[in-house]
Amino acid sequence: MQIVSFRADGAWQAGFLERDRIVAASALGSYPATVKELIAIDPALFDAALGAARVALERPDAREAASVILGPPIPDPDKIICLGLNYKDHAAEANLPLPIVPVLFAKFRNSLVGPYADIVVPPVAERQLDYEAELAVIIGRRAFCIEREVALSYVAGYTVLNDVSARDLQMQTSQWGAGKAIDTFAPMGPGIALARDIPDPQTLLITTRLNGERLQHQSTREMIFDVADAIAFISQFMTLEPGDIIATGTPAGVGFTRKPPIFMQHGDVIEIEIEKIGTIRNRVIFASSKKTNAK
Helix, strand or coil, rough: CCCEEEECCCCCEEEECCEEEEEEEEHHHHCCCCHHCCCCHHHHHHHHHHHHHHHHHCCCCCHHHHHHHCCCCCCCCEEEEECCCCHHHHHHHCCCCCCCCCCCEEEEEHHEECCCCCEEEEEHHHCCEECCCCEEECCCEECCCCCHHHHHHHHEEEEEEEECCEHHHHHCCCCCCCHHHHCCCCCEEEEEHHHHHHCCCCHCCCEEECCCCCEEEHHHHHHHHCHHHHHHHHCCCCCCCCCCCEECCCCCCCCCCCCCHHHHHHHCCEEECCCCCEEEEEEEEEEHHHCCCCC
């Protein structure tokens, strides 16, 4: 079972998803309406919600997941903190030294879209459009100045994120935001796999397929700074709140390092899969092509 944000009509709301069935948290009792609020409730109350969801999802009249729109599991995070160069092979392919401490940059809510939404690319970002498959960590309770030994106990769960990057914009300066924090450049989902179901996040296989061709395929065990390291490091100077997202970096195989480079084009379909979590699948749409076709 996963926690999702979905929209049938109106605002995003928290739900529970299993196989092809979905139920709203609000339909199970007096539970919070958003995922960010839901993952922060008392653990006993959360377990009661899970139990009620299991019963509801087994009913013959349970809602089909295909009848709703899945959004990013956390559409309203306070923070999206991303790690750069966090796999040895990726640092090598980029011809950059291994970092001594985690390299951090930010994305923002404007970049978040759901697991099957379009990546809509503005004209300025169409030239060197790249993919980055990443395991994303969802913080479940407030964390400040914690040790790595207890860091995983602060995790609500894990999801899939594509750190879409406009490489030419990214590399213009040492600050990567212009190429990273673009609207729709962080597809995420399909839902949050609970931390209790993934006791060791360093054992997951990440795969990227562009138009069906496999381009990334590596285990999270190859991270330079593992999930516990990243959480503990960030918490030394920044309070992490429930719903905060930490994207843990991408493995080798990105497009700009290939010879010749592989950049995403209008109409491409990019899929990212992480075992035990699921697959996101997004179509690339160039805004300039939409305007041309509309004429």
